[in-house]
Amino acid sequence: MxxxxxxxxxxxxxxxxxxxxxxxxxxxxxxxxxxxxxxxxxxxxxxxxxxxxxxxxxxxxxxxxxxxxxxxxxxxxxxxxxxxxxxxLVPRYVTVLVFSRDFGILLISTLLYATNTLRDFRPSLLGKLNTFAQIITVLVVLCEQVWPHILPRQVDYVLAVSIAWLAPLSAAQYAWIVTRRISERSSSVLA
Structure with missing residues (x-):
């Protein structure tokens, strides 16, 4: 095609x-x-x-x-x-963590793809949870601007903390999965 x-x-x-x-x-x-x-x-x-x-x-x-x-x-x-x-509308550290994670994953994926080392980049469970938390955060922030006081203020804090934990954890999980898959691939090539 x-x-x-x-x-x-x-x-x-x-x-x-x-x-x-x-x-x-x-x-x-x-x-x-x-x-x-x-x-x-x-x-x-x-x-x-x-x-x-x-x-x-x-x-x-x-x-x-x-x-x-x-x-x-x-x-x-x-x-x-x-x-x-x-x-x-959100703390700076949340956006820094979102960008750092995504930039790191994009950089590693690009290098692995360009060197033909690995071409399958399925998201991990923590990665999916992180993305879900990001989507909910944007949705909640926009809803709060349209309908003020619709949710307790703690919701913003919980979402920010969730992203603060999930972003680095999902990046670490992604790195571990990629390292393991490269190691398995190397072992099968050498065998």
Whole structure:
């Protein structure tokens, strides 16, 4: 399947739409239009939930989609964390941890892929929990701006602490899994 055919696949178009939504969500947050930002974030979430299902349903799973989908997810969350930190809606340390983890994983994945050492980068359980905590955090922050006092203030603190623990733990788990898989691969090559 050519690159253009992969690009035109319905799931990849949904992923591209998610990428397209990012700057508009940022603009709405910076303009204090949190209701619109929340709607755009929910639309991005729906597109994320649908693209994989549609790919399987239509038989349109593509190599481009395998790379584009996680990139879109990381870019959306990282950009929104930067934005809500700029607006003083989450503590800076949370965004630093989110970025440090994602940058480290991206760097290691790129190096392993480029050197043809490892090409399968499935998320770990802690990685999925970390991503879930990030999504819930953005959702809660935006909801609180639309509907003030909807949740107790402790929810923000619990979410921030969750990310503060999950980000480094999931990065460590990811490093351990990659190290183990490389070691297993080396052992099987030498045997």
């Amino acid at each position: 050519s690159f253009l055919q992969q690009l035109r696949a319905a799931p990849n178009l949904l992923t591209l739409m998610r990428l397209f939504i990012i700057p508009f969500t940022v603009i709405e947050i910076l303009d204090h239009k949190y209701g619109v930002a929340l709607a755009l974030f929910v639309a991005a979430g729906i597109s994320d939930a649908l693209d994989g299902r549609i790919a399987r349903w239509l038989g349109q799973s593509t190599r481009l989609g395998q790379y584009l989908d996680p990139i879109a997810d990381k870019l959306l969350l990282s950009t929104l964390f930067l934005t809500i930190t700029h607006m003083a």
